Amino acid sequence: MSIRLTTLSLTLAVAACTPTVSPSAETSPTVTKSAIDTAYWTEQPYCSGRYQLRLPSKRRHGSTHLDYNGWSVMVMFNDWKRNVRTINETKQNGRDGTDIVVDTRTLIPDRAMMQVTRGGFHWENIIGKDGMPYEADLHFKLDNDDAYIVRSFFYIPADNKKAPANWKAQEKELINGMEKKFRQEILNGLKTRQEFEVPNKHGICLIGGFIADDGKKPFEVHSTVEFAKQHDMSLEIMHGDVLKAGEATLLQRKVDPEKGLLIKALTRTIRQGKRTINGMSGEEKLVKWGGNKYMFFWERDGGDPRIMMQFGAEKKDGTKRSEAEVLAIWDTVLPTLKPVKP
Structure with missing residues:
Protein backbone atom coordinates (compact mmCIF):
# COMPACT_ATOMS: atom_id res chain seq x y z
CA MET A 1 0.00 0.00 0.00
CA SER A 2 1.34 3.41 -0.91
CA ILE A 3 0.94 5.69 2.06
CA ARG A 4 1.64 9.36 2.48
CA LEU A 5 1.00 11.54 5.45
CA THR A 6 0.80 15.31 5.33
CA THR A 7 -0.29 17.30 8.33
CA LEU A 8 -1.83 20.48 7.01
CA SER A 9 -0.16 23.67 8.13
CA LEU A 10 -2.53 25.90 10.00
CA THR A 11 -2.41 28.20 12.96
CA LEU A 12 -5.02 28.04 15.68
CA ALA A 13 -4.81 31.29 17.62
CA VAL A 14 -6.75 31.52 20.85
CA ALA A 15 -9.18 34.41 20.86
CA ALA A 16 -12.58 35.17 22.32
CA CYS A 17 -15.38 35.01 19.82
CA THR A 18 -19.16 35.01 19.79
CA PRO A 19 -20.64 31.94 18.03
CA THR A 20 -23.13 32.61 15.29
CA VAL A 21 -26.54 31.00 15.17
CA SER A 22 -25.93 27.27 14.89
CA PRO A 23 -27.86 24.07 14.22
CA SER A 24 -29.37 22.15 17.09
CA ALA A 25 -26.92 20.08 19.12
CA GLU A 26 -28.99 16.97 18.54
CA THR A 27 -29.64 17.32 14.81
CA SER A 28 -27.55 17.73 11.69
CA PRO A 29 -27.82 20.86 9.57
CA THR A 30 -30.20 20.77 6.63
CA VAL A 31 -28.24 20.00 3.46
CA THR A 32 -28.95 18.88 -0.08
CA LYS A 33 -27.28 15.48 -0.21
CA SER A 34 -28.50 14.80 -3.75
CA ALA A 35 -25.56 16.94 -4.92
CA ILE A 36 -23.12 14.08 -4.23
CA ASP A 37 -22.89 10.30 -4.51
CA THR A 38 -23.48 9.36 -0.86
CA ALA A 39 -22.80 5.66 -1.56
CA TYR A 40 -19.31 6.54 -2.82
CA TRP A 41 -18.46 8.78 0.12
CA THR A 42 -19.57 6.17 2.68
CA GLU A 43 -18.46 3.07 0.77
CA GLN A 44 -16.32 1.23 3.35
CA PRO A 45 -15.41 1.50 7.06
CA TYR A 46 -12.24 3.30 8.06
CA CYS A 47 -10.86 2.47 11.50
CA SER A 48 -8.36 4.80 13.16
CA GLY A 49 -7.40 4.70 16.82
CA ARG A 50 -10.55 4.24 18.91
CA TYR A 51 -12.92 5.60 16.24
CA GLN A 52 -14.37 4.65 12.88
CA LEU A 53 -15.85 6.45 9.88
CA ARG A 54 -17.23 5.39 6.53
CA LEU A 55 -15.14 6.69 3.63
CA PRO A 56 -14.38 5.96 -0.04
CA SER A 57 -12.67 2.59 -0.40
CA LYS A 58 -9.76 3.72 -2.58
CA ARG A 59 -7.63 5.73 -0.18
CA ARG A 60 -4.14 6.34 1.16
CA HIS A 61 -3.66 6.97 4.82
CA GLY A 62 -1.20 6.82 7.66
CA SER A 63 0.98 8.66 10.13
CA THR A 64 4.71 8.71 10.80
CA HIS A 65 4.55 8.67 14.58
CA LEU A 66 2.17 7.75 17.38
CA ASP A 67 2.19 7.59 21.16
CA TYR A 68 0.51 4.70 22.96
CA ASN A 69 0.35 4.14 26.71
CA GLY A 70 3.64 5.90 27.35
CA ILE A 186 2.14 -4.22 23.13
CA LEU A 187 2.58 -7.65 21.55
CA ASN A 188 0.05 -9.66 23.59
CA GLY A 189 -2.79 -7.43 22.37
CA LEU A 190 -1.47 -7.06 18.82
CA LYS A 191 -3.57 -8.52 16.00
CA THR A 192 -3.51 -8.15 12.24
CA ARG A 193 -6.53 -6.47 10.66
CA GLN A 194 -7.89 -6.28 7.13
CA GLU A 195 -8.30 -2.86 5.51
CA PHE A 196 -12.06 -2.52 6.06
CA GLU A 197 -12.32 -4.59 9.25
CA VAL A 198 -13.55 -2.90 12.43
CA PRO A 199 -12.94 -5.02 15.58
CA ASN A 200 -15.83 -5.42 18.00
CA LYS A 201 -13.71 -4.81 21.09
CA HIS A 202 -11.83 -2.04 22.87
CA GLY A 203 -8.47 -1.15 21.44
CA ILE A 204 -6.46 0.86 18.93
CA CYS A 205 -6.78 0.52 15.15
CA LEU A 206 -3.48 0.82 13.28
CA ILE A 207 -2.93 0.38 9.54
CA GLY A 208 -3.25 -3.36 9.02
CA GLY A 209 -3.53 -4.09 12.71
CA PHE A 210 -5.14 -3.61 16.10
CA ILE A 211 -3.94 -3.45 19.71
CA ALA A 212 -6.62 -4.79 22.06
CA ASP A 213 -6.77 -3.11 25.47
CA ASP A 214 -9.20 -1.92 28.14
CA GLY A 215 -10.19 1.18 26.18
CA LYS A 216 -8.49 3.52 28.65
CA LYS A 217 -4.85 3.57 27.54
CA PRO A 218 -3.71 7.01 26.31
CA PHE A 219 -3.22 7.22 22.56
CA GLU A 220 -2.07 10.13 20.39
CA VAL A 221 -1.74 10.32 16.62
CA HIS A 222 -2.61 12.62 13.73
CA SER A 223 -3.58 10.59 10.68
CA THR A 224 -4.37 11.94 7.21
CA VAL A 225 -6.55 10.20 4.62
CA GLU A 226 -6.43 11.02 0.90
CA PHE A 227 -8.69 9.53 -1.77
CA ALA A 228 -8.11 8.34 -5.33
CA LYS A 229 -9.08 10.97 -7.95
CA GLN A 230 -9.92 13.48 -5.20
CA HIS A 231 -6.79 15.60 -5.50
CA ASP A 232 -8.16 18.77 -3.95
CA MET A 233 -9.20 17.42 -0.56
CA SER A 234 -8.21 15.29 2.41
CA LEU A 235 -9.45 14.31 5.84
CA GLU A 236 -7.44 14.37 9.05
CA ILE A 237 -8.39 12.71 12.32
CA MET A 238 -6.52 13.78 15.46
CA HIS A 239 -6.53 11.50 18.49
CA GLY A 240 -5.42 12.32 22.01
CA ASP A 241 -5.44 16.13 21.87
CA VAL A 242 -7.27 16.40 25.18
CA LEU A 243 -8.05 19.96 26.25
CA LYS A 244 -6.55 21.12 29.52
CA ALA A 245 -8.69 22.82 32.15
CA GLY A 246 -9.55 26.29 30.92
CA GLU A 247 -8.13 25.71 27.43
CA ALA A 248 -10.12 27.23 24.57
CA THR A 249 -12.58 24.99 22.76
CA LEU A 250 -13.06 24.94 18.99
CA LEU A 251 -15.66 27.71 19.08
CA GLN A 252 -13.36 29.86 21.20
CA ARG A 253 -10.39 29.51 18.85
CA LYS A 254 -9.90 31.69 15.80
CA VAL A 255 -8.90 29.80 12.67
CA ASP A 256 -6.29 31.60 10.55
CA PRO A 257 -5.76 29.33 7.51
CA GLU A 258 -2.99 31.50 6.05
CA LYS A 259 -1.01 34.57 7.05
CA GLY A 260 -1.73 37.99 5.61
CA LEU A 261 -4.25 40.76 6.12
CA LEU A 262 -5.94 40.14 2.77
CA ILE A 263 -6.49 36.47 3.57
CA LYS A 264 -7.95 37.35 6.96
CA ALA A 265 -10.27 39.86 5.31
CA LEU A 266 -11.50 37.19 2.90
CA THR A 267 -12.00 34.55 5.59
CA ARG A 268 -15.53 33.88 6.74
CA THR A 269 -17.21 31.30 8.92
CA ILE A 270 -19.88 29.44 6.97
CA ARG A 271 -21.32 27.66 9.98
CA GLN A 272 -20.42 27.11 13.61
CA GLY A 273 -22.05 25.85 16.76
CA LYS A 274 -22.76 22.80 18.87
CA ARG A 275 -23.19 19.53 17.02
CA THR A 276 -23.76 16.06 18.44
CA ILE A 277 -22.61 13.05 16.39
CA ASN A 278 -23.94 9.61 17.36
CA GLY A 279 -24.38 10.66 20.97
CA MET A 280 -21.00 12.43 21.15
CA SER A 281 -21.48 16.10 21.97
CA GLY A 282 -19.07 18.46 20.28
CA GLU A 283 -18.51 21.67 18.37
CA GLU A 284 -18.34 22.43 14.67
CA LYS A 285 -16.69 25.25 12.74
CA LEU A 286 -16.69 25.52 8.94
CA VAL A 287 -14.41 28.16 7.38
CA LYS A 288 -14.02 29.47 3.82
CA TRP A 289 -11.24 31.77 2.61
CA GLY A 290 -9.28 32.89 -0.43
CA GLY A 291 -12.23 32.62 -2.78
CA ASN A 292 -12.79 28.87 -2.82
CA LYS A 293 -10.76 27.18 -0.08
CA TYR A 294 -12.40 25.40 2.82
CA MET A 295 -11.45 23.94 6.21
CA PHE A 296 -14.14 22.15 8.20
CA PHE A 297 -13.63 21.13 11.84
CA TRP A 298 -15.51 19.05 14.38
CA GLU A 299 -14.19 18.56 17.90
CA ARG A 300 -15.68 16.31 20.54
CA ASP A 301 -16.20 17.93 23.92
CA GLY A 302 -12.88 17.61 25.73
CA GLY A 303 -10.90 17.79 22.47
CA ASP A 304 -10.58 14.09 21.56
CA PRO A 305 -11.07 13.29 18.74
CA ARG A 306 -10.90 16.15 16.27
CA ILE A 307 -11.90 15.83 12.63
CA MET A 308 -10.71 18.19 9.92
CA MET A 309 -11.63 18.11 6.23
CA GLN A 310 -10.06 20.51 3.75
CA PHE A 311 -10.93 21.35 0.14
CA GLY A 312 -8.52 23.27 -2.10
CA ALA A 313 -6.42 24.42 0.85
CA GLU A 314 -3.15 23.41 -0.79
CA LYS A 315 -4.04 24.66 -4.28
CA LYS A 316 -3.44 28.21 -5.47
CA ASP A 317 -6.90 28.55 -6.98
CA GLY A 318 -8.70 26.48 -4.36
CA THR A 319 -11.26 23.84 -5.27
CA LYS A 320 -13.60 23.77 -8.27
CA ARG A 321 -16.34 22.28 -6.12
CA SER A 322 -19.32 24.40 -5.16
CA GLU A 323 -19.97 25.34 -1.56
CA ALA A 324 -23.09 23.17 -1.63
CA GLU A 325 -21.01 20.16 -2.71
CA VAL A 326 -18.32 20.47 -0.04
CA LEU A 327 -20.98 20.95 2.63
CA ALA A 328 -22.83 17.89 1.37
CA ILE A 329 -19.64 15.76 1.54
CA TRP A 330 -18.92 16.95 5.08
CA ASP A 331 -22.51 16.39 6.20
CA THR A 332 -22.47 12.89 4.70
CA VAL A 333 -19.14 11.71 6.13
CA LEU A 334 -19.14 13.30 9.60
CA PRO A 335 -22.33 11.58 10.86
CA THR A 336 -20.66 8.18 10.28
CA LEU A 337 -18.13 8.90 13.06
CA LYS A 338 -18.50 6.66 16.10
CA PRO A 339 -16.34 4.74 18.59
CA VAL A 340 -14.89 1.38 17.59
CA LYS A 341 -16.72 -0.06 20.59
CA PRO A 342 -19.28 2.09 22.47
Whole structure:
Protein backbone atom coordinates (compact mmCIF):
# COMPACT_ATOMS: atom_id res chain seq x y z
CA MET A 1 0.00 0.00 0.00
CA SER A 2 1.34 3.41 -0.91
CA ILE A 3 0.94 5.69 2.06
CA ARG A 4 1.64 9.36 2.48
CA LEU A 5 1.00 11.54 5.45
CA THR A 6 0.80 15.31 5.33
CA THR A 7 -0.29 17.30 8.33
CA LEU A 8 -1.83 20.48 7.01
CA SER A 9 -0.16 23.67 8.13
CA LEU A 10 -2.53 25.90 10.00
CA THR A 11 -2.41 28.20 12.96
CA LEU A 12 -5.02 28.04 15.68
CA ALA A 13 -4.81 31.29 17.62
CA VAL A 14 -6.75 31.52 20.85
CA ALA A 15 -9.18 34.41 20.86
CA ALA A 16 -12.58 35.17 22.32
CA CYS A 17 -15.38 35.01 19.82
CA THR A 18 -19.16 35.01 19.79
CA PRO A 19 -20.64 31.94 18.03
CA THR A 20 -23.13 32.61 15.29
CA VAL A 21 -26.54 31.00 15.17
CA SER A 22 -25.93 27.27 14.89
CA PRO A 23 -27.86 24.07 14.22
CA SER A 24 -29.37 22.15 17.09
CA ALA A 25 -26.92 20.08 19.12
CA GLU A 26 -28.99 16.97 18.54
CA THR A 27 -29.64 17.32 14.81
CA SER A 28 -27.55 17.73 11.69
CA PRO A 29 -27.82 20.86 9.57
CA THR A 30 -30.20 20.77 6.63
CA VAL A 31 -28.24 20.00 3.46
CA THR A 32 -28.95 18.88 -0.08
CA LYS A 33 -27.28 15.48 -0.21
CA SER A 34 -28.50 14.80 -3.75
CA ALA A 35 -25.56 16.94 -4.92
CA ILE A 36 -23.12 14.08 -4.23
CA ASP A 37 -22.89 10.30 -4.51
CA THR A 38 -23.48 9.36 -0.86
CA ALA A 39 -22.80 5.66 -1.56
CA TYR A 40 -19.31 6.54 -2.82
CA TRP A 41 -18.46 8.78 0.12
CA THR A 42 -19.57 6.17 2.68
CA GLU A 43 -18.46 3.07 0.77
CA GLN A 44 -16.32 1.23 3.35
CA PRO A 45 -15.41 1.50 7.06
CA TYR A 46 -12.24 3.30 8.06
CA CYS A 47 -10.86 2.47 11.50
CA SER A 48 -8.36 4.80 13.16
CA GLY A 49 -7.40 4.70 16.82
CA ARG A 50 -10.55 4.24 18.91
CA TYR A 51 -12.92 5.60 16.24
CA GLN A 52 -14.37 4.65 12.88
CA LEU A 53 -15.85 6.45 9.88
CA ARG A 54 -17.23 5.39 6.53
CA LEU A 55 -15.14 6.69 3.63
CA PRO A 56 -14.38 5.96 -0.04
CA SER A 57 -12.67 2.59 -0.40
CA LYS A 58 -9.76 3.72 -2.58
CA ARG A 59 -7.63 5.73 -0.18
CA ARG A 60 -4.14 6.34 1.16
CA HIS A 61 -3.66 6.97 4.82
CA GLY A 62 -1.20 6.82 7.66
CA SER A 63 0.98 8.66 10.13
CA THR A 64 4.71 8.71 10.80
CA HIS A 65 4.55 8.67 14.58
CA LEU A 66 2.17 7.75 17.38
CA ASP A 67 2.19 7.59 21.16
CA TYR A 68 0.51 4.70 22.96
CA ASN A 69 0.35 4.14 26.71
CA GLY A 70 3.64 5.90 27.35
CA TRP A 71 5.43 4.33 24.37
CA SER A 72 6.68 6.43 21.46
CA VAL A 73 6.23 4.53 18.19
CA MET A 74 7.85 5.42 14.87
CA VAL A 75 6.19 4.20 11.66
CA MET A 76 8.30 3.50 8.57
CA PHE A 77 6.16 2.87 5.49
CA ASN A 78 6.85 -0.23 3.37
CA ASP A 79 10.14 -0.65 5.22
CA TRP A 80 9.96 -3.97 7.08
CA LYS A 81 12.42 -5.88 4.88
CA ARG A 82 15.00 -3.11 5.01
CA ASN A 83 14.44 -2.87 8.75
CA VAL A 84 15.23 -6.56 9.19
CA ARG A 85 18.40 -6.17 7.12
CA THR A 86 19.45 -3.24 9.32
CA ILE A 87 18.86 -5.29 12.47
CA ASN A 88 21.05 -8.10 11.13
CA GLU A 89 23.78 -5.69 9.98
CA THR A 90 23.75 -3.95 13.36
CA LYS A 91 24.08 -7.34 15.03
CA GLN A 92 27.24 -7.96 13.03
CA ASN A 93 28.81 -4.49 12.95
CA GLY A 94 27.31 -2.39 15.75
CA ARG A 95 25.80 1.03 15.12
CA ASP A 96 27.57 4.31 14.36
CA GLY A 97 30.87 2.69 15.21
CA THR A 98 30.28 2.76 18.96
CA ASP A 99 27.18 0.84 20.05
CA ILE A 100 27.68 -2.79 20.92
CA VAL A 101 24.83 -5.19 20.19
CA VAL A 102 24.12 -7.12 23.36
CA ASP A 103 21.15 -9.24 22.29
CA THR A 104 18.86 -9.79 19.29
CA ARG A 105 15.69 -11.83 19.81
CA THR A 106 12.85 -12.98 17.59
CA LEU A 107 9.68 -12.46 19.62
CA ILE A 108 7.18 -13.45 16.91
CA PRO A 109 8.55 -15.27 13.83
CA ASP A 110 8.58 -12.97 10.76
CA ARG A 111 6.64 -10.32 12.68
CA ALA A 112 8.43 -8.99 15.78
CA MET A 113 12.07 -8.64 16.83
CA MET A 114 13.88 -7.01 19.73
CA GLN A 115 17.43 -5.69 19.66
CA VAL A 116 19.41 -4.33 22.61
CA THR A 117 22.57 -2.26 22.18
CA ARG A 118 25.04 -0.93 24.71
CA GLY A 119 26.01 2.72 24.29
CA GLY A 120 29.68 2.50 25.19
CA PHE A 121 32.81 0.34 25.34
CA HIS A 122 34.53 1.36 28.57
CA TRP A 123 32.93 2.02 31.93
CA GLU A 124 35.61 4.53 32.94
CA ASN A 125 34.67 6.73 29.96
CA ILE A 126 30.97 6.96 30.78
CA ILE A 127 29.64 10.52 30.74
CA GLY A 128 27.06 11.37 33.39
CA LYS A 129 25.96 9.72 36.62
CA ASP A 130 23.32 7.27 35.38
CA GLY A 131 25.71 4.51 34.38
CA MET A 132 26.16 2.44 31.22
CA PRO A 133 23.40 3.38 28.72
CA TYR A 134 21.41 0.74 26.86
CA GLU A 135 18.84 1.03 24.09
CA ALA A 136 16.13 -1.62 23.62
CA ASP A 137 14.20 -1.47 20.33
CA LEU A 138 11.08 -3.44 19.50
CA HIS A 139 10.44 -3.84 15.75
CA PHE A 140 7.13 -5.28 14.55
CA LYS A 141 4.97 -5.44 11.45
CA LEU A 142 1.26 -5.93 10.85
CA ASP A 143 -0.73 -6.94 7.76
CA ASN A 144 1.56 -5.01 5.41
CA ASP A 145 5.25 -4.17 5.10
CA ASP A 146 5.23 -1.12 7.37
CA ALA A 147 7.78 -1.26 10.18
CA TYR A 148 6.79 -0.09 13.66
CA ILE A 149 9.66 0.77 16.00
CA VAL A 150 9.30 1.20 19.76
CA ARG A 151 12.41 2.57 21.45
CA SER A 152 13.25 2.34 25.15
CA PHE A 153 16.31 3.08 27.29
CA PHE A 154 17.78 1.82 30.56
CA TYR A 155 21.03 2.08 32.53
CA ILE A 156 23.24 -0.11 34.69
CA PRO A 157 24.90 2.01 37.42
CA ALA A 158 28.70 2.01 37.54
CA ASP A 159 30.64 0.97 40.64
CA ASN A 160 33.19 3.76 41.15
CA LYS A 161 33.52 4.18 37.35
CA LYS A 162 33.91 0.45 36.91
CA ALA A 163 31.60 -2.34 35.85
CA PRO A 164 29.70 -3.79 38.83
CA ALA A 165 30.64 -7.31 39.86
CA ASN A 166 27.25 -8.66 38.77
CA TRP A 167 27.17 -6.61 35.56
CA LYS A 168 26.22 -9.43 33.18
CA ALA A 169 23.58 -10.77 35.56
CA GLN A 170 22.02 -7.29 35.79
CA GLU A 171 22.20 -6.94 32.02
CA LYS A 172 20.40 -10.23 31.41
CA GLU A 173 17.75 -9.45 34.02
CA LEU A 174 17.03 -6.01 32.55
CA ILE A 175 16.86 -7.35 28.99
CA ASN A 176 14.46 -10.10 30.07
CA GLY A 177 12.42 -7.44 31.83
CA MET A 178 12.24 -5.31 28.68
CA GLU A 179 11.09 -8.29 26.63
CA LYS A 180 8.40 -9.06 29.19
CA LYS A 181 7.23 -5.44 29.16
CA PHE A 182 7.13 -5.30 25.35
CA ARG A 183 5.06 -8.48 25.28
CA GLN A 184 2.64 -7.47 28.04
CA GLU A 185 2.02 -3.89 26.92
CA ILE A 186 2.14 -4.22 23.13
CA LEU A 187 2.58 -7.65 21.55
CA ASN A 188 0.05 -9.66 23.59
CA GLY A 189 -2.79 -7.43 22.37
CA LEU A 190 -1.47 -7.06 18.82
CA LYS A 191 -3.57 -8.52 16.00
CA THR A 192 -3.51 -8.15 12.24
CA ARG A 193 -6.53 -6.47 10.66
CA GLN A 194 -7.89 -6.28 7.13
CA GLU A 195 -8.30 -2.86 5.51
CA PHE A 196 -12.06 -2.52 6.06
CA GLU A 197 -12.32 -4.59 9.25
CA VAL A 198 -13.55 -2.90 12.43
CA PRO A 199 -12.94 -5.02 15.58
CA ASN A 200 -15.83 -5.42 18.00
CA LYS A 201 -13.71 -4.81 21.09
CA HIS A 202 -11.83 -2.04 22.87
CA GLY A 203 -8.47 -1.15 21.44
CA ILE A 204 -6.46 0.86 18.93
CA CYS A 205 -6.78 0.52 15.15
CA LEU A 206 -3.48 0.82 13.28
CA ILE A 207 -2.93 0.38 9.54
CA GLY A 208 -3.25 -3.36 9.02
CA GLY A 209 -3.53 -4.09 12.71
CA PHE A 210 -5.14 -3.61 16.10
CA ILE A 211 -3.94 -3.45 19.71
CA ALA A 212 -6.62 -4.79 22.06
CA ASP A 213 -6.77 -3.11 25.47
CA ASP A 214 -9.20 -1.92 28.14
CA GLY A 215 -10.19 1.18 26.18
CA LYS A 216 -8.49 3.52 28.65
CA LYS A 217 -4.85 3.57 27.54
CA PRO A 218 -3.71 7.01 26.31
CA PHE A 219 -3.22 7.22 22.56
CA GLU A 220 -2.07 10.13 20.39
CA VAL A 221 -1.74 10.32 16.62
CA HIS A 222 -2.61 12.62 13.73
CA SER A 223 -3.58 10.59 10.68
CA THR A 224 -4.37 11.94 7.21
CA VAL A 225 -6.55 10.20 4.62
CA GLU A 226 -6.43 11.02 0.90
CA PHE A 227 -8.69 9.53 -1.77
CA ALA A 228 -8.11 8.34 -5.33
CA LYS A 229 -9.08 10.97 -7.95
CA GLN A 230 -9.92 13.48 -5.20
CA HIS A 231 -6.79 15.60 -5.50
CA ASP A 232 -8.16 18.77 -3.95
CA MET A 233 -9.20 17.42 -0.56
CA SER A 234 -8.21 15.29 2.41
CA LEU A 235 -9.45 14.31 5.84
CA GLU A 236 -7.44 14.37 9.05
CA ILE A 237 -8.39 12.71 12.32
CA MET A 238 -6.52 13.78 15.46
CA HIS A 239 -6.53 11.50 18.49
CA GLY A 240 -5.42 12.32 22.01
CA ASP A 241 -5.44 16.13 21.87
CA VAL A 242 -7.27 16.40 25.18
CA LEU A 243 -8.05 19.96 26.25
CA LYS A 244 -6.55 21.12 29.52
CA ALA A 245 -8.69 22.82 32.15
CA GLY A 246 -9.55 26.29 30.92
CA GLU A 247 -8.13 25.71 27.43
CA ALA A 248 -10.12 27.23 24.57
CA THR A 249 -12.58 24.99 22.76
CA LEU A 250 -13.06 24.94 18.99
CA LEU A 251 -15.66 27.71 19.08
CA GLN A 252 -13.36 29.86 21.20
CA ARG A 253 -10.39 29.51 18.85
CA LYS A 254 -9.90 31.69 15.80
CA VAL A 255 -8.90 29.80 12.67
CA ASP A 256 -6.29 31.60 10.55
CA PRO A 257 -5.76 29.33 7.51
CA GLU A 258 -2.99 31.50 6.05
CA LYS A 259 -1.01 34.57 7.05
CA GLY A 260 -1.73 37.99 5.61
CA LEU A 261 -4.25 40.76 6.12
CA LEU A 262 -5.94 40.14 2.77
CA ILE A 263 -6.49 36.47 3.57
CA LYS A 264 -7.95 37.35 6.96
CA ALA A 265 -10.27 39.86 5.31
CA LEU A 266 -11.50 37.19 2.90
CA THR A 267 -12.00 34.55 5.59
CA ARG A 268 -15.53 33.88 6.74
CA THR A 269 -17.21 31.30 8.92
CA ILE A 270 -19.88 29.44 6.97
CA ARG A 271 -21.32 27.66 9.98
CA GLN A 272 -20.42 27.11 13.61
CA GLY A 273 -22.05 25.85 16.76
CA LYS A 274 -22.76 22.80 18.87
CA ARG A 275 -23.19 19.53 17.02
CA THR A 276 -23.76 16.06 18.44
CA ILE A 277 -22.61 13.05 16.39
CA ASN A 278 -23.94 9.61 17.36
CA GLY A 279 -24.38 10.66 20.97
CA MET A 280 -21.00 12.43 21.15
CA SER A 281 -21.48 16.10 21.97
CA GLY A 282 -19.07 18.46 20.28
CA GLU A 283 -18.51 21.67 18.37
CA GLU A 284 -18.34 22.43 14.67
CA LYS A 285 -16.69 25.25 12.74
CA LEU A 286 -16.69 25.52 8.94
CA VAL A 287 -14.41 28.16 7.38
CA LYS A 288 -14.02 29.47 3.82
CA TRP A 289 -11.24 31.77 2.61
CA GLY A 290 -9.28 32.89 -0.43
CA GLY A 291 -12.23 32.62 -2.78
CA ASN A 292 -12.79 28.87 -2.82
CA LYS A 293 -10.76 27.18 -0.08
CA TYR A 294 -12.40 25.40 2.82
CA MET A 295 -11.45 23.94 6.21
CA PHE A 296 -14.14 22.15 8.20
CA PHE A 297 -13.63 21.13 11.84
CA TRP A 298 -15.51 19.05 14.38
CA GLU A 299 -14.19 18.56 17.90
CA ARG A 300 -15.68 16.31 20.54
CA ASP A 301 -16.20 17.93 23.92
CA GLY A 302 -12.88 17.61 25.73
CA GLY A 303 -10.90 17.79 22.47
CA ASP A 304 -10.58 14.09 21.56
CA PRO A 305 -11.07 13.29 18.74
CA ARG A 306 -10.90 16.15 16.27
CA ILE A 307 -11.90 15.83 12.63
CA MET A 308 -10.71 18.19 9.92
CA MET A 309 -11.63 18.11 6.23
CA GLN A 310 -10.06 20.51 3.75
CA PHE A 311 -10.93 21.35 0.14
CA GLY A 312 -8.52 23.27 -2.10
CA ALA A 313 -6.42 24.42 0.85
CA GLU A 314 -3.15 23.41 -0.79
CA LYS A 315 -4.04 24.66 -4.28
CA LYS A 316 -3.44 28.21 -5.47
CA ASP A 317 -6.90 28.55 -6.98
CA GLY A 318 -8.70 26.48 -4.36
CA THR A 319 -11.26 23.84 -5.27
CA LYS A 320 -13.60 23.77 -8.27
CA ARG A 321 -16.34 22.28 -6.12
CA SER A 322 -19.32 24.40 -5.16
CA GLU A 323 -19.97 25.34 -1.56
CA ALA A 324 -23.09 23.17 -1.63
CA GLU A 325 -21.01 20.16 -2.71
CA VAL A 326 -18.32 20.47 -0.04
CA LEU A 327 -20.98 20.95 2.63
CA ALA A 328 -22.83 17.89 1.37
CA ILE A 329 -19.64 15.76 1.54
CA TRP A 330 -18.92 16.95 5.08
CA ASP A 331 -22.51 16.39 6.20
CA THR A 332 -22.47 12.89 4.70
CA VAL A 333 -19.14 11.71 6.13
CA LEU A 334 -19.14 13.30 9.60
CA PRO A 335 -22.33 11.58 10.86
CA THR A 336 -20.66 8.18 10.28
CA LEU A 337 -18.13 8.90 13.06
CA LYS A 338 -18.50 6.66 16.10
CA PRO A 339 -16.34 4.74 18.59
CA VAL A 340 -14.89 1.38 17.59
CA LYS A 341 -16.72 -0.06 20.59
CA PRO A 342 -19.28 2.09 22.47
